Amino acid sequence: MAELALEIGRPVTVLVDRRGRVSTVAAGDAEHCPLPPSAGEASSRLAGLRLVHVHLKAGGLSRADLTSLFLNRLDAIVSVDARPGERGVPELGAVHLAFVAPPTADAEDWLIDAPSDLAEVERGDVLERVRALEEELARADRARDVRRGSEERAVLVGLETGEGALEAQSRLDELAELLRSAGGVVAFQALQARRAADARTLVGRGKLEELVSAAYHENADLLVFDRELSPAQAREIEKATKLKVLDRTQVILDIFAQNARGREAQVQVELAQLHYQLPRLTGRGTAMSRLGGGIGTRGPGETKLEVDRRRIRERLAALERDVDSISRRRTEGRKGRTVGPTPVVALVGYTNAGKSTLFNTLAKSSVLSKDALFATLRPTTREGWLPERGEWGSPVLYTDTVGFIRDLPSELVSAFRATLEELHDADLLLHVVDAAAPGAPDRVQAVERILDQLGLSVPRLVVLNKVDRADPVVARDLSTRYGEAAAVSARTGAGLEELKTQLARVLAAQQGAPAPGGAVSVHARA
Numbered sequence: 001m002a003e004l005a006l007e008i009g010r011p012v013t014v015l016v017d018r019r020g021r022v023s024t025v026a027a028g029d030a031e032h033c034p035l036p037p038s039a040g041e042a043s044s045r046l047a048g049l050r051l052v053h054v055h056l057k058a059g060g061l062s063r064a065d066l067t068s069l070f071l072n073r074l075d076a077i078v079s080v081d082a083r084p085g086e087r088g089v090p091e092l093g094a095v096h097l098a099f100v101a102p103p104t105a106d107a108e109d110w111l112i113d114a115p116s117d118l119a120e121v122e123r124g125d126v127l128e129r130v131r132a133l134e135e136e137l138a139r140a141d142r143a144r145d146v147r148r149g150s151e152e153r154a155v156l157v158g159l160e161t162g163e164g165a166l167e168a169q170s171r172l173d174e175l176a177e178l179l180r181s182a183g184g185v186v187a188f189q190a191l192q193a194r195r196a197a198d199a200r201t202l203v204g205r206g207k208l209e210e211l212v213s214a215a216y217h218e219n220a221d222l223l224v225f226d227r228e229l230s231p232a233q234a235r236e237i238e239k240a241t242k243l244k245v246l247d248r249t250q251v252i253l254d255i256f257a258q259n260a261r262g263r264e265a266q267v268q269v270e271l272a273q274l275h276y277q278l279p280r281l282t283g284r285g286t287a288m289s290r291l292g293g294g295i296g297t298r299g300p301g302e303t304k305l306e307v308d309r310r311r312i313r314e315r316l317a318a319l320e321r322d323v324d325s326i327s328r329r330r331t332e333g334r335k336g337r338t339v340g341p342t343p344v345v346a347l348v349g350y351t352n353a354g355k356s357t358l359f360n361t362l363a364k365s366s367v368l369s370k371d372a373l374f375a376t377l378r379p380t381t382r383e384g385w386l387p388e389r390g391e392w393g394s395p396v397l398y399t400d401t402v403g404f405i406r407d408l409p410s411e412l413v414s415a416f417r418a419t420l421e422e423l424h425d426a427d428l429l430l431h432v433v434d435a436a437a438p439g440a441p442d443r444v445q446a447v448e449r450i451l452d453q454l455g456l457s458v459p460r461l462v463v464l465n466k467v468d469r470a471d472p473v474v475a476r477d478l479s480t481r482y483g484e485a486a487a488v489s490a491r492t493g494a495g496l497e498e499l500k501t502q503l504a505r506v507l508a509a510q511q512g513a514p515a516p517g518g519a520v521s522v523h524a525r526a
Contacts, residue, residue, distance in 0.1 A: 002082035002090035005054040013053035018075070018127060029053065030068040030077060045073070045137045046100065046130065052078040060096045061112065067209055069098055070109045070216075071242070075130045080118065095121045099129065102136045103217050141219075152184045152295055154222035154246075155215045158191040159203060165193070170439050174406070175226045177352075178251045182258070182295045187218035200236050202227060212241045222295065224251060228409075231280040246295060249276060249409040254295050256412065264326055271319040272411040278312055327421060342383070343507050344397045346423050346458075348451065349432035350443040351403030354465040358432055358490035359400040362500075379422050388504035396507070399426065406446035413450070420454055428506060429460040435478055435487065436469035444482070461485075461506055463499055468492050 005012040013033040015024040026033040030051055051074050053065075058081045069077040081093030094115035101111045156175050160168035168191055176186045190211060198204045202225060203211075211223060222244050223237065229247040237245045253273055260269045347355045359365060363382035380400045387393040399422055413420070423429065431447065433440055444462070451460070462482040467475045468489040479485045486502050488495035 001054045006090050011053050016050045018048050031064040045134050046075050047073045049074055050076045054080050054082045061098055066110050102140050109213050152222050153187040153220040154184050154224045155188045155211055155220050156224050158226045160193045171226050182251050182254045184295050187220040188214045202233055208240050267322045274316050275411040342395050342397055343427040345428045345430050346399040346426035347430045347432055348401055350447055351405050353432045353434040354490050355432045356400055361490050363398045386500055386504045388501045404447045404450050426458050429458050431460050431462045432465050434466050435464040435475045436466040465490055
């Protein structure tokens with residue numbers, strides 16, 4: 001190897017399996033040595049391959065050497081210094097040896113032996129050290145499996161490209177909330193600032209190495225990014241990290257899949273999943289068989305992901321017809337409500353703002369209400385009573401709708417168009433805002449943007465919910481900011497009577513009736 005390296009003027013690298021057979025010979029450093037396709041598929045926790053290469057310059061193992069050792073889970077990496085000797089016979093210098101380190105919180109990713117000579121390395125039993133290391137790795141994995149249970153542990157990755165550190169951190173915190181709603185556990189968070197996203201890996205190769213290290217030490221097998229990944233980026237990141245990779249859209253789709261109840265919601269979720277997956281089928285090959293379970297793969301459409309593109313398009317066409325049918329049925333069902341005198345108030349807002357809890361209180365209903373994102377997917381309409389409306393009071397129809405989120409995936413907006421059509425026939429949109437959530441104004445703007453994209457001209461009224469958990473000063477500032485918005489707690493009942501009075505005044509003003517207690521100004525935008 002040394003003679004060949006000196007002859008061509010480049011390092012020479014070989015891969016040797018545990019039987020001493022050479023599987024690969026490459027001209028170049030460790031990072032340029034291709035691994036056979038079967039590497040890492042054995043039942044062992046290491047690849048079963050040792051990488052040996054000759055360096056033409058002294059200096060020991062490079063960062064690239066150690067990174068290849070760690071990312072590829074090699075049994076060991078050996079580097080031998082070589083230089084020209086007398087009569088053309090190369091002289092071998094120091095030998096450098098390193099192994100993957102067991103995952104402990106305060107340890108490096110690798111164990112590096114002190115430099116020695118070739119005879120000393122040959123006297124040692126490298127294979128025995130590898131077996132001992134695998135036993136230690138197995139014990140560490142068993143201990144962590146007991147602690148982690150059945151939940152998936154994830155490393156979250158955020159990217160800041162000029163929008164500001166606070167906004168980027170807010171997106172990352174929201175991603176953590178999404179992951180928890182999907183049933184995962186946040187093991188580690190990383191936020192990187194870059195001038196622009198890396199075209200191939202979003203965050204760059206160096207950052208990916210850090211993320212793999214964090215996943216190794218935190219017993220995580222999932223990377224979740226706060227940006228939508230292109231199919232090429234997802235493949236490149238999976239190839240570089242050998243971890244399961246998801247983006248924000250996939251996590252949202254998984255939450256929708258878990259919460260889909262009834263044929264209507266399941267059809268729309270499956271439609272959104274297939275629209276997202278279709279462009280990502282190209283080039284996946286056998287990797288499609290890896291989509292077997294866990295966050296990002298559940299739902300009515302998961303069994304359709306392994307059919308070919310033609311059958312998926314056929315399925316999409318069938319689902320589109322189903323959604324059109326749902327839309328027609330909903331249109332017929334709304335006719336009776338729109339022609340009658342009973343006004344319709346639709347509750348809209350950011351996901352987990354407490355819309356369903358407020359809906360249950362106003363309509364004395366019992367729809368599903370829980371502290372989780374996207375718990376409501378299917379709109380529900382119930383009749384309530386406003387004592388302040390008219391001389392003796394009168395009924396009003398309340399509609400609970402699906403929650404919104406910033407950068408709502410276009411696949412979901414398209415799939416849920418039949419659901420969102422409910423909003424066009426409402427007399428008033430009650431925009432429910434979580435007053436206790438950090439960055440509430442940003443969430444209000446996100447909802448307003450989506451409502452504007454839907455072309456809604458229905459009057460909107462802001463109501464601040466969860467004031468029992470909010471800072472009083474913040475709640476007061478928000479109320480002033482949104483036109484003296486009512487402040488309520490759907491959980492405790494605080495402020496609900498005032499809200500009903502305000503609703504009665506707004507609806508009376510819309511119908512031209514005398515507004516009890518004074519007029520209220522309602523704008524097309526809150």
